Amino acid sequence: MPLTNPWLSGPTPNKRLDRERLEERILNLLSSQNMCVLATTGPDGPLATPVRYYPLGFAVLFTAAPRSPKMRNIAADPRVSVGIFAPLVGLASSRGAQLFGTARVLDPQHPDRAHYWTAFRWENEHAERGRPLSEPPEDTLVVIEAERIVYTEHWLRREGFAPRQFWRR
Template identity: 75%
Template sequence: MPVTNPWLAGPTPTARLDRERLAERILHLFSSQNMCVLATTGPDGPLATPVRYFHLDFTLMFTAVPSSPKMRNLDADPRVSIGIFAPLVGQASSRGAQVFGRARVLHPGDPDFDHHWPAYRWQSDHVERSRPLAEPPTGPLVVVPAERIVYTEHWLRREGYAPRQFWRPTA
């Protein structure tokens, strides 16, 4: 029987990508997707919420209604896990990241808000809702700087690398 991807068979490689190449692959994933699953914890237990995100380097960001369950959870415990993944066709296409960090809620006037806001693409939402582009939303903006990323890409096996790679920011 013909095998489509023979490099998926056999022992899993353990080699690590160099930091620069791993960072490039993670940022490519972040840039090629726009939906994630945000996991928070609250008084009723875990909550996993699909969220549209944008990123600035290794910081993910999204907006939310202040009274939403995810925002209440973030107020109580800012630790989050975020799952980002590409569409799966089969094992060879498996590609995704688990991002771990602490969410911060930013408001206009905060210097960090002013730094991150230009990377947030709110304009398409305004056009879709027939809102004037001269009146941008006022926030809040939630930012999650990555403290740790577990990146998975089975295509790496073709080159002898482990399909699961680990990233942390430099000290």
């Protein structure tokens, strides 16, 4: 039987990408997707929540209702994990990242908010909800700056690199 991607068979390579190439691939993934799964922990145990996000460098940003379960969990323990992945067709197309960091909740008066808010495309959500674009929202902004990232891309095997790569801030 012919193999579609013969480079997937055999031993898995363990060679590491240099930091610049790894960062380029991670940033490409973060900027080419808009959905993630946010993992938090609360009194009832783990919670995995799909969230629409916007990237800024190695940070992901989203807004959330202050009383939502994910926000209650973040208030109790701001350590989070975020899973981002590209659509999967088969093993060769497997591409994703696990980001680990501490969630920061920035209210509208927070001095760091303006830096992140410029990357947040609130206009899309306002248009969806029929709200005027002349009135920017005052929603709470959640920022997760990745402290470490586990990046997976099986296509890297073609060039002799390990499909799982590790990044730290």
